[in-house]
Amino acid sequence: DQQVKQNSPSLSVQEGRISILNCDYTNSMFDYFLWYKKYPAEGPTFLISISSIKDKNEDGRFTVFLNKSAKHLSLHIVPSQPGDSAVYFCAAKRGGATNKLIFGTGTLLAVQP
Amino acid sequence: AAGVIQSPRHLIKEKRETATLKCYPIPRHDTVYWYQQGPGQDPQFLISFYEKMQSDKGSIPDRFSAQQFSDYHSELNMSSLELGDSALYFCASSLAGTPLYNEQFFGPGTRLTVL
Secondary structure (H helix, E strand, O other): OOOEEOOOOEEEEEOOOOEEEEEEEOOOOEEEEEEEEEOOOOOOEEEEEEEOOOOEEEEOOEEEEEEOOOOEEEEEEOOOOHHHOEEEEEEEEEOOOOOOOEEOOOEEEEEEO | OOOOEEEOOEEEEOOOOOEEEEEEOOOOOOEEEEEEEOOOOOOEEEEEEEOOEEEEEOOOOOOEEEEEOOOOOEEEEEOOOOHHHOEEEEEEEEOOOOHHHHOOEEOOOEEEEEO
């Protein structure tokens, strides 16, 4: 049962344009969401996060939007750069004692020069 | 800044052998997490430790065990290895009791290949 879903396995964007990566979740107990970037043969690198009490968080070129009623979040990267090409994972955690992350299936972003 | 260190980076074992993976968290981080990522799959949570005590358990086989030591480093012990155990094993760490506790920082992973 995939509780966190990234329905687009891949996305191709031109350099300088906006990249929008989407993520849907099913568990209403999730209270914190994170985005990780992963290159092959490396560990996931933390990008940005958002608490369920917020609907937007921005850090430089990266902005995460959360729509709790739709159980949907998205990561916007603008402007996109070729170095952004990687697999992006959405992850979520439940409130309470557990701190384990539930990952989505990932989206491969290719930014074309 | 110092990151999470994992060793070895690559490991090749035969079926039914044992393996030990090590994780050194970011200095002063007191919580360690282990994840397994199979080929083409998303990382799956195995187990976590806080202050040397197991804090959460996920889909970790009974053949696997783990512990956290007084210096906060952690070891994942895997016995009776099976072909299906071939995967990337990631360790992550975070610092409890701070606003950053929710943000887990990952190591580079250990690629385990079971032949």
